[in-house]
Amino acid sequence: MIVTILNVVIAGLLMGGIYALIAMGLTLQYGVARVLNVSHGEFIMLGALLTWTLYSAFGINPLVSLAIGGPLIFIIGFLLYRTLFTSLRTRAASPAAYEGSSLLATFGLLFIIQNIALAIWGGGMRGYSYLNFGANFAGAVFPVNRLVALLLAVVIGLIFYLFLARTRLGKAIRAAAQDPATAGLMGVNINLVLALCFGLGALMAGFAGALVSMCYPIYATMGLEYTIIALIVVVLGGLGSIPGSFIGGFILGLIGSIVSSWQPGLAMAAYYVLFMLMLLVRPTGILGK
Amino acid sequence: MARVFSKRSFLPGLLLLVLILLATLPLYARGAYILVLLAAILMYIVLTVSWTIFSGPTGYISLAPAAFFGVGIYTAAILGKVLPLFAVVVAGGLISFILALLVGTITLRLRGVYFAIFTFGLVVLIKELLLFWEITITHTRGRFVVLVDNTTIYYVMLGIFVAVMLTAYFIRRSKYGLALQSIGEYEEAAAHIGINVTMVKVITFGISAIFMGAAGAIMATRWTYIDPYVAFNPLLSFLPVLMAIFGGMGQLYGPVIGAAIFAYTEELLLTKFPYYYMLTFGIILVVVILYLPNGLVGLIPKLWRRRAGGQRAST
Numbered sequence: 261m262i263v264t265i266l267n268v269v270i271a272g273l274l275m276g277g278i279y280a281l282i283a284m285g286l287t288l289q290y291g292v293a294r295v296l297n298v299s300h301g302e303f304i305m306l307g308a309l310l311t312w313t314l315y316s317a318f319g320i321n322p323l324v325s326l327a328i329g330g331p332l333i334f335i336i337g338f339l340l341y342r343t344l345f346t347s348l349r350t351r352a353a354s355p356a357a358y359e360g361s362s363l364l365a366t367f368g369l370l371f372i373i374q375n376i377a378l379a380i381w382g383g384g385m386r387g388y389s390y391l392n393f394g395a396n397f398a399g400a401v402f403p404v405n406r407l408v409a410l411l412l413a414v415v416i417g418l419i420f421y422l423f424l425a426r427t428r429l430g431k432a433i434r435a436a437a438q439d440p441a442t443a444g445l446m447g448v449n450i451n452l453v454l455a456l457c458f459g460l461g462a463l464m465a466g467f468a469g470a471l472v473s474m475c476y477p478i479y480a481t482m483g484l485e486y487t488i489i490a491l492i493v494v495v496l497g498g499l500g501s502i503p504g505s506f507i508g509g510f511i512l513g514l515i516g517s518i519v520s521s522w523q524p525g526l527a528m529a530a531y532y533v534l535f536m537l538m539l540l541v542r543p544t545g546i547l548g549k
Numbered sequence: 550m551a552r553v554f555s556k557r558s559f560l561p562g563l564l565l566l567v568l569i570l571l572a573t574l575p576l577y578a579r580g581a582y583i584l585v586l587l588a589a590i591l592m593y594i595v596l597t598v599s600w601t602i603f604s605g606p607t608g609y610i611s612l613a614p615a616a617f618f619g620v621g622i623y624t625a626a627i628l629g630k631v632l633p634l635f636a637v638v639v640a641g642g643l644i645s646f647i648l649a650l651l652v653g654t655i656t657l658r659l660r661g662v663y664f665a666i667f668t669f670g671l672v673v674l675i676k677e678l679l680l681f682w683e684i685t686i687t688h689t690r691g692r693f694v695v696l697v698d699n700t701t702i703y704y705v706m707l708g709i710f711v712a713v714m715l716t717a718y719f720i721r722r723s724k725y726g727l728a729l730q731s732i733g734e735y736e737e738a739a740a741h742i743g744i745n746v747t748m749v750k751v752i753t754f755g756i757s758a759i760f761m762g763a764a765g766a767i768m769a770t771r772w773t774y775i776d777p778y779v780a781f782n783p784l785l786s787f788l789p790v791l792m793a794i795f796g797g798m799g800q801l802y803g804p805v806i807g808a809a810i811f812a813y814t815e816e817l818l819l820t821k822f823p824y825y826y827m828l829t830f831g832i833i834l835v836v837v838i839l840y841l842p843n844g845l846v847g848l849i850p851k852l853w854r855r856r857a858g859g860q861r862a863s864t
Binding site for chain 2: 290296344347348351356359360361363364365367368369370371372374375376378379484488491492495499523525526528529532533535536539540543
């Protein structure tokens with residue numbers, strides 16, 4: 261019994277780490293840059309397939325790939341914001357109109373990125389074996405690669421949180437999230453900060469993708485599923501709240517693992533029911549304002 | 550006087566002519582291909598126009614079309630063996646209508662992006678629940694659908710198309726359409742001038758779902774075998790949005806043009822260059838959002854103004 265509970269809890273935490281990471285990226289993009297990025301999952305997919313390519317073609321360790329793929333995806337995100345979204349933002353009549361048009365633009369990005377990936381990598385399932393052996397926890401056995409992924413997810417999340425809470429740039433980002441116009445008047449280079457936030461969101465997605473590729477099968481059309489999960493976590497934790505997304509990710513991972521241990525087919529449905537209840541009872545999320 | 554009269558009767562006359570052409574097409578069309586193609590184009594037009602009925606004026610981005618379409622498909626799969634085709638199509642529409650009323654009552658209090666996320670989740674939820682039901686409880690994945698010949702599918706689709714166009718036209722012209730418009734512009738103000746905002750939104754959401762459900766019910770008969778993955782394809786939630794924006798929502802014919810162009814090029818290119826085709830579509834979408842916020846239709850007055858401006862400049 262104890263082993264079963266331990267099994268379920270650890271499996272939930274392992275999944276939750278990745279959920280937390282992808283949700284933090286999305287919430288940063290929405291909370292500061294005001295882009296509800298439906299193509300978020302595509303950046304995860306890019307991170308995953310890049311890591312896979314580096315590993316299978318050049319034998320580069322996935323942990324090293326984090327340092328290659330992550331910055332690359334950051335640059336893509338940053339440039340996208342500087343060109344596409346900045347242009348949309350300056351043209352929009354109101355913040356609400358900008359949210360609408362940027363949401364739709366990310367639909368376009370979804371198709372663009374996904375189909376470029378399909379053209380490069382094809383539609384088949386990929387995967388590689390890395391640290392794929394068991395570790396024993398009081399009778400419950402877990403693959404080491406997932407433990408490493410969890411550890412990295414927590415470390416990346418914490419570093420990111422400290423960056424926001426303790427550094428000058430982090431302060432500028434938080435100011436921009438509260439009131440972009442006033443932050444601009446206080447000397448924050450608002451266009452740079454917003455682009456940085458979008459890029460950092462993409463970076464988190466890229467990191468999450470690399471971690472996903474270590475543990476799960478990956479394919480060019482995998483993005484949407486992760487986008488949906490990220491959206492659910494973000495609503496659970498509060499749209500725009502970084503700590504909320506971090507906690508929400510683990511809560512969702514645990515719930516998924518509990519439901520899966522009872523009925524594997526119902527995990528996604530359970531997420532959605534939870535999400536629905538959350539929207540109805542407390543649409544601002546656990547830690548939302 | 551005579552000019553006004555002729556101008557007024559020109560458009561309805563032209564539309565009637567097109568309709569007569571479409572209605573008599575099966576009599577002289579050679580081969581089934583043209584009917585199959587037109588049915589597919591009409592399906593996209595129905596989905597796009599019915600999406601625009603609600604989301605166009607209100608600005609609420611609904612990603613539920615795939616859910617209503619899928620409900621129609623499953624209605625056809627379950628009731629197709631016991632009911633005549635016409636009743637199946639009506640049932641598909643009605644069940645979608647009821648589902649939309651339920652979902653609308655719960656969710657239309659949500660604003661902006663929350664509504665978009667919620668409606669998209671609905672597609673996934675129904676798909677997952679159906680999969681679970683089929684795998685764990687009935688142990689049969691997927692179902693067979695009673696087949697219907699191409700001409701019948703075409704005529705039913707044409708009927709739904711006419712119905713959705715008339716509904717969209719009359720809603721636009723009524724005070725009901727004005728109410729929707731004012732909700733889209735400023736919801737609080739709309740509530741203050743006495744519009745029952747929630748009620749108007751929920752009913753319109755329901756009406757738009759009828760046509761999606763009916764279209765799903767008739768299109769199901771083309772596929773013979775369906776399962777939750779086929780029926781609840783998330784792409785069908787995105788495509789109506791893209792087509793409506795591509796065509797432009799300012800005019801009734803905008804989404805029709807958008808959907809027709811899209812569906813035809815899809816038919817031409819999808820089998821040959823699937824990836825590049827969808828890639829191009831994504832690029833076009835981004836370009837349209839950036840440079841043509843009112844879609845293709847918005848381009849016409851723009852060009853017209855430019856031409857008129859040019860004339861003024863030369864005098």
